[in-house]
Amino acid sequence: VEMMENVSKYRYANVPNLDAQVVEIPYADGRLSMVMMLPNREGLHSLQTLFRDLSYSPLASTLASLRETELLLQIPKFSIExxxxxxxxxxxxxxxxxxxxxxxxxxxxxxxxxxxxxxxxxAKIEVNEQGTVAAAVTGISVIPLMGSTMDTFRADRPFLFAIVDQSTGSMIFAGRVVQPTWAAPSPLG
Structure with missing residues (x-):
């Protein structure tokens, strides 16, 4: 799986009650966004635990905990039908x-x-440089130097995602990526 990367400001948090990183990537229309949830621990068991914990933690409260953060975002290209x-x-x-x-x-x-x-x-969703994350990119790939304290969201293990309507907070589409594998990244944008 080819990975994409970008440094930009995203709404992001490490959410303790989910034991996961959560990032919100806005769509160009401003009405929809993709929310990605990455367990802090590797393995399918962590993904199953996150899925279970989400049933007890409303998405709205998770989204309310996100703060705009300068973030190194590394996500795989994927297509799910x-x-x-x-x-x-x-x-x-x-x-x-x-x-x-x-x-x-x-x-x-x-x-x-x-x-x-x-x-x-x-239902089909495709995530690539031209699609899902196009609204949140600058077209320049910037990689922090060693020793940087920048937060990183690197989806190189199983994660959950959802397409969310900004005005209602409703989930329109949700899914999981079980086997992302690292390959040379390409810049988003």
Missing amino acids: SKLNLRPTLEALGIKDIFGFDANLSGILAGKSAQIGSVLHD
């Missing part, structure tokens, strides 16, 4: 009538008889 058939889930929730011959879809299809055969959900 998920395809789900939601019909079994909807049926388990009691939504069954729309799939049968007696489905009443007259509000959608005026005067026509129809039923829904399937409900498919397809």
